[in-house]
Amino acid sequence: MEPIDLDLEEGELELPAEPMHLNMGPSHPAMHGTVRMVLELSGETIVKNDVEIGYLHRGFEKMCERGTWAQVFPYADRLNYVSPMLNNVGYALAVEKACSIQVPDRCQWYRMVLGELARISDHLTCNGAMAMELGAFTPFLWFIKARDIIWDILEEETGARMTHSFARIGGMAAPPTDGFKEIVSRGVQKVIELVEEGEKMLLKNRIFIERLEGIGSISKDDAVSLGWTGPCLRATGAAYDIRKLYPYLKYDEVDFNVPVGTKGDTLDRFLCRLDEMRESRKIIDQSIARMSDDGPINVNDPRVILPQKSDVYTTIEATIQHFKLVMEGAKVPAGETYSYTEAGNGELGFYLVSDGSGTPYRCRIRPPCFQIVGGVERILKGHMLSDIIPVFGSMNMIGGECDH
Amino acid sequence: MSEIALSRLKETFGEAILETHSYLGDDTAVVAPEQWRNVCRFLREDSVLQFDMFIDLCGVDYPDREPRMEVVAHLVSTTKNHRVRIKTRVGDSEMDGAELDSVTSIWPGADWLEREVYDMSGVTFRGHPDLRRILMYPEFVGHPLRKDYPAQKTQPLVPYRTEEEAGLPLEKLAPFREDEGMSFGRKDWTRSHGEPVTGDGVGLRSGGSHGAD
Numbered sequence: 253m254e255p256i257d258l259d260l261e262e263g264e265l266e267l268p269a270e271p272m273h274l275n276m277g278p279s280h281p282a283m284h285g286t287v288r289m290v291l292e293l294s295g296e297t298i299v300k301n302d303v304e305i306g307y308l309h310r311g312f313e314k315m316c317e318r319g320t321w322a323q324v325f326p327y328a329d330r331l332n333y334v335s336p337m338l339n340n341v342g343y344a345l346a347v348e349k350a351c352s353i354q355v356p357d358r359c360q361w362y363r364m365v366l367g368e369l370a371r372i373s374d375h376l377t378c379n380g381a382m383a384m385e386l387g388a389f390t391p392f393l394w395f396i397k398a399r400d401i402i403w404d405i406l407e408e409e410t411g412a413r414m415t416h417s418f419a420r421i422g423g424m425a426a427p428p429t430d431g432f433k434e435i436v437s438r439g440v441q442k443v444i445e446l447v448e449e450g451e452k453m454l455l456k457n458r459i460f461i462e463r464l465e466g467i468g469s470i471s472k473d474d475a476v477s478l479g480w481t482g483p484c485l486r487a488t489g490a491a492y493d494i495r496k497l498y499p500y501l502k503y504d505e506v507d508f509n510v511p512v513g514t515k516g517d518t519l520d521r522f523l524c525r526l527d528e529m530r531e532s533r534k535i536i537d538q539s540i541a542r543m544s545d546d547g548p549i550n551v552n553d554p555r556v557i558l559p560q561k562s563d564v565y566t567t568i569e570a571t572i573q574h575f576k577l578v579m580e581g582a583k584v585p586a587g588e589t590y591s592y593t594e595a596g597n598g599e600l601g602f603y604l605v606s607d608g609s610g611t612p613y614r615c616r617i618r619p620p621c622f623q624i625v626g627g628v629e630r631i632l633k634g635h636m637l638s639d640i641i642p643v644f645g646s647m648n649m650i651g652g653e654c655d656h
Numbered sequence: 657m658s659e660i661a662l663s664r665l666k667e668t669f670g671e672a673i674l675e676t677h678s679y680l681g682d683d684t685a686v687v688a689p690e691q692w693r694n695v696c697r698f699l700r701e702d703s704v705l706q707f708d709m710f711i712d713l714c715g716v717d718y719p720d721r722e723p724r725m726e727v728v729a730h731l732v733s734t735t736k737n738h739r740v741r742i743k744t745r746v747g748d749s750e751m752d753g754a755e756l757d758s759v760t761s762i763w764p765g766a767d768w769l770e771r772e773v774y775d776m777s778g779v780t781f782r783g784h785p786d787l788r789r790i791l792m793y794p795e796f797v798g799h800p801l802r803k804d805y806p807a808q809k810t811q812p813l814v815p816y817r818t819e820e821e822a823g824l825p826l827e828k829l830a831p832f833r834e835d836e837g838m839s840f841g842r843k844d845w846t847r848s849h850g851e852p853v854t855g856d857g858v859g860l861r862s863g864g865s866h867g868a869d
Contacts, residue, residue: 306791313776314800314807349680476708476734479765492734589680590712590730590741603728605716616714618730626768655791 271299274637278307282385282641284649287625289640296637303629305622308651316615320581321347322421324615329415331619331653334377335370335596337406339653340419345500346591346602347421350584355551359423360501361543365436366409366418367501368532368539372443373402374596374648375483375525382522382645383454386463391450398446401439408435421582422557423550433540440533447529461519468631468643469517478630479623482598483524484647488516494594506538521646556582581610597621597648619653659683661705661740668698684741689723692744693757699731699740700762707731707740710763713770715777717803723747725754725779751778751802758784776801 277288286307292300312331316324328343329336341363348355355363380395403413409429410416418425454460470480472488485492493510495503511527513520550557558577563570586608592601601618624647632643662676665685672691677684687695699707712730723745732739747754758781759766770781771790778799781787789796798805 306789306793309791311800311807314805318807352680473708474764477710477763477765479710479763479769481711490734497737587679588682588684588728590682592711599711601712601730603712603714603730614714614716616712616716616728618712622768622772623765626765630764 276640278304282644284381284644284651286651287649287654291637291640293637298632298635298637298640301629301632303625305625305651306655308655310656312656313615313617316612318611320578320610321584321612322577322581324612325417325419326415328617329417331617331656332374332596332600332621332650333414333652334650335374336415337366337370337410337418338374338593338595339600340416341367341501342591342593342595342600343602344419344421345593346589346604347582347584349591350587350589350604350606351421351556351582352585353422353551353553353556355423356548357502358544358547359549359551361539362424362428362549363419364501364503364506364539365536365543366406368536369402369405369436369440371596372440372529372532373399375529376402376443376447378596378646378648379522379525380450382642383450383460385641385645386460388454388457388460391453394446394450398443398450401443401446405435405439408432420550420557422553427549428543433543436536437540440536444530444533447526451526463639463642464519464522464646465517466515467518467635467639468646469515469520470627470631471516474630475516475627478627480598480627482594482596482620482624483528484521484624485598486510487513487520487524489514494592494599498592500593502539502542503535505542506535508534518642518646583608583610584612592618595620597624597650597653600653617653617656619656621647621649621654625649625654661685661699661707661738664702664705665695665698669695682741683739684743687742687744689744689746689756693759693762695742696729696759696762699742704736705733705738705740706735707733708763709734710759710765710769711739713766713773715773715779715801717777717801719749719803721745722749723754724749724751725777727756727773727777727779746779754778755780755782757782758787760784775799778802 272293274291274293275288276291277283278286283289288304288307290302290304291298312327315327324343325340328339331339376395376399380392384392406416407413409432410418410425470488472490475485475488476490481492489512491510491512494500496510508531511524511531513524554573559570559573564574584604584606586606588603588605590601590603592599594600598620599618600620603614603616603618604612605614607613628644628647632640635643659678662678662683662685666673666676669691672688672695674686674688676686699705709732710729711732714728716726716728718724718726725747726743726745728741728743730739730741744756746756756779758770760770761783767785768790770784771787773779774781774787775789775792776799788794792800796811
């Protein structure tokens with residue numbers, strides 16, 4: 253190694269002024285899913301950036317036009333694969349709106365409990381992964397441990413940990429299991445304990461706070477005009493929550509708050525998600541208390557609901573009904589409808605166009621994180637390269653729904 | 657429900673509002689394509705309506721109709737808490753003239769959505785700052801969400817090259833040189849081990865993309 257030349261002049265020590273181009277992703281460990289950022293850097297400051305998505309594009313909307321209405325459920329699962337139940341229920345509600353069906357009360361409560369469980373698992377993943385990317389591995393493990401409790405509950409109910417495909421047009425695939433209420437209330441209790449433990453570790457950590465506070469902030473007006481929804485919008489102070497403003501299922505009958513932030517920075521997004529988990533717990537507790545132990549789970553409508561298997565094997569009418577529902581699909585009246593629910597990341601919309609047949613004519617999905625990721629470009633400008641990790645982590649980009 | 661939006665639109669634009677309906681509670685207005693940007697600006701700036709959020713934009717293809725492509729936008733007002741759907745129809749049967757004014761200057765959030773509609777349905781947005789494909793790659797041919805695009809169709813990412821185009825016999829374009837790997841791999845199997853075994857049992861050709869080759 254050569255000795256350091258102490259006679260170097262000050263001017264010679266400056267960094268080159270040429271902007272540097274840097275490709276970040278598509279398979280960078282901190283790029284959730286696969287997304288590529290083309291950055292132009294001046295030193296370590298971001299001058300320009302271009303977010304490129306589409307690496308996980310699977311032609312979801314085109315595929316929907318090939319099967320029956322019910323065959324969209326597995327696709328909906330794979331949109332936001334961290335909270336598939338919310339997508340399932342969102343799509344089921346959209347088709348039910350188009351058919352003017354309302355599911356029984358018991359099913360509505362059931363959907364709410366499962367949906368809120370999925371929301372907690374979504375927020376746990378987002379917050380945990382972001383903390384891990386900043387070097388805090390232990391809270392990540394605790395959050396994932398908590399998420400596993402939720403996935404165990406969902407596995408018990410649906411038979412699958414992640415891609416449940418559990419909702420049906422007009423109901424659910426199966427009624428709640430016998431021990432449902434008990435495992436949920438015990439599980440959620442444990443989850444919240446783990447969250448609080450992890451939260452203590454992070455929110456008392458100066459390094460963690462300093463990397464989040466004031467980073468990637470956005471004003472309320474900007475966030476609204478960019479089409480942001482969900483926790484990212486609420487962190488700016490806009491109390492826009494579809495569960496409150498346009499209640500669906502039984503959300504108007506439960507008592508919960510909408511946590512909002514003040515500055516719209518990364519820390520606010522982190523805190524909003526933490527608070528929302530506690531609110532979800534409130535909803536779950538109330539829903540379990542109000543959900544009846546017996547009663548129908550599916551709507552009594554032979555146009556959309558499959559007959560009992562025992563009838564299919566013994567009567568010709570049920571066999572024909574089953575055959576027609578499986579082969580042709582449930583018929584949705586011709587027309588268009590837009591149905592929207594609050595998913596983990598914000599407004600999940602389904603714009604359905606039916607020509608009256610058993611196949612969707614057009615199934616447009618409005619993924620919440622598409623527009624959020626579209627706005628990242630603006631808020632990253634002027635930040636440092638290392639700020640991309642917390643900012644992008646707090647957006648909770650899910651490749652599956654963003655890229656369709 | 658914001659039937660007020662529909663009545664305000666009809667008052668202001670008259671003939672340019674081609675039809676309206678409120679099927680299933682979704683207020684819908686069909687707008688003449690020439691007035692698209694003006695209608696959008698009005699909906700954004702009108703003090704009664706204040707649609708400040710551009711929620712969604714998509715194209716719906718009706719190949720039998722003329723104009724063929726329906727462009728559907730969903731708007732939300734976060735201050736007034738109401739929603740509206742506006743649609744317009746563009747393009748003839750060959751999708752010629754499928755052009756609309758961009759609304760990115762009204763709602764910045766329309767940026768990626770317009771790129772998506774351009775990519776998926778092939779509607780060009782005049783005045784968009786950066787109109788290029790977003791979900792598909794630049795070399796992709798066609799617009800997958802048009803009804804005449806076959807769902808089964810596949811396209812190579814990079815066109816396959818013939819040996820002449822590549823400039824070399826393809827077998828010489830091996831990814832690794834012989835001396836590059838360790839003793840157990842990355843060598844030409846046939847050269848170090850003789851001809852492939854062709855006994856009564858198995859004929860094995862280890863090569864191409866085998867893990868140990």
